[in-house]
Amino acid sequence: MATIRTLTAAALFAVLLWPVHAAAQTNLYVSATGNDGNPGTRSKPVASISAALTLARKTPGAVFIRLFGGTYHLSKPVIFTPADSRKDNEPLVLTSVEHQVAVVSGSVALSRLNWTPYKNGIWQAKITQHLVFDELFVNGKLQHMARYPNYDASAQIMGGTAADAIGKGRAAKWASPAGGYVHALHEARWGDFHFLIKGKDSSGLPVLEGGWQNNRRSGMHERYRYVENVFEELDTANEWFYDHNTRILYYSPPKGFDLKTAKFETPQVPHLFEFRGTEEQPVKNITISALTLTQTARTFMQNKEPLLRSDWTIYRGGAVFYTGAVSCRLEKCVLENLGGNAVFFNKFNRGCEVSGCRISEIGASAICFVGDPAAVRSPSFEYNEYISLAKIDLTPGPKTNNYPKDCKVYDNLMFNLGYVEKQSAGVELSMCSDIVVSHNTIYDVPRAGINVSEGTWGGHIIEYNDIFNTVKETGDHGSFNSWGRDRYWQPDKKKLDSIVAENPGLALLDVVKPITLRYNRFRCDHGWDIDLDDGSSNYYIYNNLCLNGGIKLREGVKRVVENNIMVNNTFHPHVWFKNSGDIFRHNIVQAAYLPIGIADWGREIDYNAFPDSASLAEARSRGTDSHSVYGPLTFENSEKGDFRVKQGAAALSVGFKNFSMDSFGVVSVGLKKIAKKPVFPTTIIANNLAKDETIDFMGAKVKSLSTAGEQSATGMDRIRGVLVLSVAPGSAASAFLQTNDVILAFNRKQVGTLKELQEARNTVTWKNTEIVIFRNQQQLKRKMEVKM
Template identity: 65%
Template sequence: MLAALWPVVLCAQTTIYVAPNGSDNGRGTQAKPFASIDRAMLEARKASGHVEISLMGGTFYLDHPIVFTSEDSRKETETLTIRNHKNQKVTLSGSTVLKLKWVPYRNGIWQAKVNQDLVWDELIVNGHLQRMARYPNYDSTARFLGGTATDALSKERVSQWKSPEGGYVHALHQNEWGDFHYIITGKNNNGELVLQGGWQNNRRMGMHERHRFVENIFEELDVANEWFYDKHAKILYYLPPTGLDIKTAKFETPQIAHLLEFRGGETKAVRNITIEGLTLTHTLRTFMDNREPLLRSDWTIYRGGAVLLDGAENCSLKNCALLNLGGNAVFFNNYNRNCEVSGCVFSEVGASAICFVGDPNAVRSPSFEYNQFVPLAQIDHTPGPKTNNYPAECIVYNNLMFNLGRVEKQSAGIELSMCQSITVSHNTVYDVPRAGINIGEGTWGGHLIEYNDVFNTVKESGDHGSFNSWGRDRYWHPDKKVLDTIVENNFELTTLDVVKPITIRNNRMRCDHGWDIDLDDGSSNYFIYNNLCLNGGIKLREGVNRIVENNILINNTFHPHVWFKNSNDVFRHNIVSAGYLPIHIEVWGKETDYNMFPDSASLKAAWSRGTDQHSVCGELDFVNPQTGDFRLKDGSVAFSVGFKNFAMDSFGVISPELKALAKKTPLPSVITLDQTTDSEAIDFIGAKVKNLTTLGERSATGMDTTRGVLVVDVPAGTAASFFLQANDVILMFNKRPVNKLRDLLEARMSVIGTNTEVVIFRNQKEVKKWIALDGKK
């Protein structure tokens, strides 16, 4: 009888029940559950031992974040767990349900008076996100921003808008390094828009002249699923899709940016709390609050997310779904230790899935913009951080992340900045606008990046990789000549921030718009081994103490760029699919040797540079590339120079549930440079091409000599069909001369991104084209 009146106590565990239809005047029992998590937390503070807050099925609509403080902490041998009751679906939503009476307006548009006092940022209809009225209209086939237009801000277009204030302008960075966002505050006397914003990128070089769009403009409400809210008249306008019963549909709009907050600190940490089995959804967009510059990276940041951990220890988020969120999903801010995110699904996230960002005041001799620097005489020579106010010793394990960066393109699956010893293991990350995993600078190293599966990355940006890093640490200088002198004469400065090595091992990565692994601008103290790179190869820009060994680079190669003379870099025991592509390399590090090339020409080119004296060449004979098994077969010459096979079945998420949900990694057809004869045609981005060899082919094309690559056939709908025709002759590709198929394939491997220049011979003349290799607009 007593158990029915009070929370259940079994084996020193207290269970407190909460239900959407409960009452905070109840007793917190299964029969009489509380209505709010806040009420259950007050009860949990009274109990000793293990406490479970069991949430019964349904949706909890939050009008404020659930906040955990040190008062909610448990002792070292105790825990507080908030989970779904008996695997029931439990949703924490930041939206409110609208009470609307719809009447027809015009042109298929409906209108409803809104009596609630609300934030109008996004509209959800029957669980699906709708789009603010925008120009150009949303196009799912467009590569950038769901469709862009050069005339989006033209005076002619703007003249059609009576009251555009409150609208937004979204644009890519001028160099495709992320994005910018602005709110429209009105028009000036010239009929041009007045904008406020543009602080979302740390390299403020202006918006892209073509890739831009506007939204929240009433006059652009012209296609199904678009909406507009008139804040003065308090009227919602909506153009429903065919088949939607607007009078019975469920309309919601997000009202808060955070759902769960852990608010502690180093001295008053929130300890030993686990969130498990919940769905977190519907938070506000935060792109206009994204303004704090990170250390000399391209990034600015908003320190928040659907789940914010600020001063937590031994706290976990497990087996949750974080869906349809306006900003970041999970944000570890400043001091956090031994926390974990595991078994979760992240999808349709406005910004990044998981961020770890420490306190700039913990950094010695910091700089915040690319061109800033601390004079050499003023640099602090003390290694490591000044304080403990940063995330460390945390784990991101077995999570599925896809369709991220829906709003903010300067985002990632996992972002690491001013933190130390974060383990990122067995995650699957795909369909993201920039990197799957990004390390913002060297402070303070120690990270372990392993067994991840990362692909379909850099989809809405450029000059990036599936894994990307910067290392613009305290010694770094934007003037390369000055930087070279600093490193040559003050080498001890180079690892004062990245005090522990960063390890990248046993990952599978594919980037079709950049490098698979891209270490940029001074990234230092890395150990990179046993990685399968499926398309973009590995790039190392200037930096020190990088060891790259025992990696397999399919259909690409090694890209060393502008190394320091005393870099101490090592590249050995690797498999490459073509000759290296160096840029301004005078000294090839400590060791570049014992690698395997696909052919003698590539190996001889390396010898001519003074590298790879013990390297070998031979056929890249893989066990079963069609199924993703890129182990080399027994007898491969690669084993003679120290290469060792590694497992091909351990990438990405490991739980059966997440494996079943995850998209499969696109596997490439292996390109072999010398596999074709002059008469054979091969596939090239969808077209059939061959060496131009005969007098008949010269006559048919009008070529002056027997050179170039002849286009035999171009099937409709392929990427090649956007710029090639049958009987074209490809003469240059990515500014590299093309005389034979080998030249064309090597030139294709040299392309970083999807846009490049091609010169073709067509209709008796040379034609130069700037092309998109993926066929996107």
């Protein structure tokens, strides 16, 4: 990684020096009032970026294409090809003229609008151009498609939702809803779904097409849904509707709004800049700097491709789209009001960097690195898919080089992301390697701040980031989230456990390099601060400050977690593999561990600091933490975010070492000035909750499923049912129950709690007894012939 950093710094230094040595570079100028027949000089600029690129291809040495202030509307993306590549010390830089704001927009400005009253405060105007109408900006601000329920900025989820959004009663009000959209959370809140309304069926219900935007297919959430782009729902200020048949735009302005002077724009293209190269013929040494990129089209209906067995599907695209780029940079830009992904590194890319950017008001993710599934050995593409052990390719690592590697995301401010697509992130890593994500500030996102979709191929360094206000609209997730459903993964938990117990090295065939999380500050109020989910392996996690959600490790191998602080929370180990080799040491927790389904405690769980003797004693009763200590925690200045422990703290006696508390997040002066900071919690000692009641059920120990941790460990859609804690060998229950099952119904009666299971049990006679359980992410029915 040192080589990457050195090259990046050298490239930046070279770029900064070029203006000093004016004779060594060529400046080409672009102006919105220029002419493409001009030579591109300052006094005679060209009118388009594409024309400047044509001139640059004929110009040796370093070339700076400088845009005068103004807005440059693109009807198609600017494309960089291998013909635009430059030598290592002779970059091509696309930037603005000094201190002028140059805006590159994917919108068309609507001209000569003749507004006339329609009714109920709604105005109408005929559109003469043939345009895409999917979003509307008025004076630079995004307006809302006619929707139900109306947009509510105070609503936590999707700007407001309603259970009856597509019910028969609501649909009865719509004369012709074809072309409308339904947006909904996943049934278990694991992301979202989107549908196009094709019309209404004979019963009056909407006919829907879509629902492919999440790789964990299910029904949409029964409450969290809304409908948009239906004319009859145009009923409040700042809403609009476009009739494609009559080409009439309807708009409801706020009171006192001047329609005559307002600027109306509608995005036409999803991409502004595309880098189109290959491994053999890459696009090299091109920098986009100090521009504002805005107003691209939404892409949620093109989000179809599954990212292996993660929960994600993806649209391979973004406002800035890289394929086959080497040593290319996006720096000091503002990316805002973009309908899809902001930046996307697709397949082969090497040594590229995004730095110093402000990325906000983004429809999907901020920055994505996604490789080619054909580079993956023995790939599977849905949670329940798998390849039998005998057929798995046992060669470690990738098959080809067609994936992003040795790239960097540094000093970027990312916030207000995923305003359309909720399965999104600040930084998404999938089928890539050796990506450095450093000194970024990420907040106000619907799901994870940083997401790692699977183990392929590791080597990432996640450091000095400040990530908070995450998982705001979804559930069962973390500020940092990962999955590890790699080639060995098996949806049947018993079979998976036996596979890994016999050969834990299989879990490392894809994640061939460790993934490092260090010196980050995380706060998640709706999940875990760090969530290593299904099979996440080969992690080194140290010197992180976790402000609220603690650290969760589901099954995996070779995870080292040390010297982290978990404020007002604790360690959440879930359903670990036998012989995992996991290590948890020198950490500070502020509550007793919350294990679920742990029979084997890995390699070392010790030398940690607990808040009280009871929580330490509980850990020791399980066979861990023989050298750990307990004692009150006193921090240097927790109200100001300084959570270094004071001299004499018990934690220092077992190897915990203080680390810096002033190096999180963005570093550039301009971004630091506007970046928010997380709310620093008042530290409390989390009292151990009274233990849930447990009973014996035909030889199984069971309890009500009652915590978010239990919900996550079992994969349940919400907190309900009865959790099976253990099953005695040879018992009646062993014929149909396994540890970590959830009982949902018994004797044809729904079971939501332990009390309801007991009531259902009392009604059983001799035969035809049925039990419904949730196991391996699906419901199963079992028949029993037993006397209760």
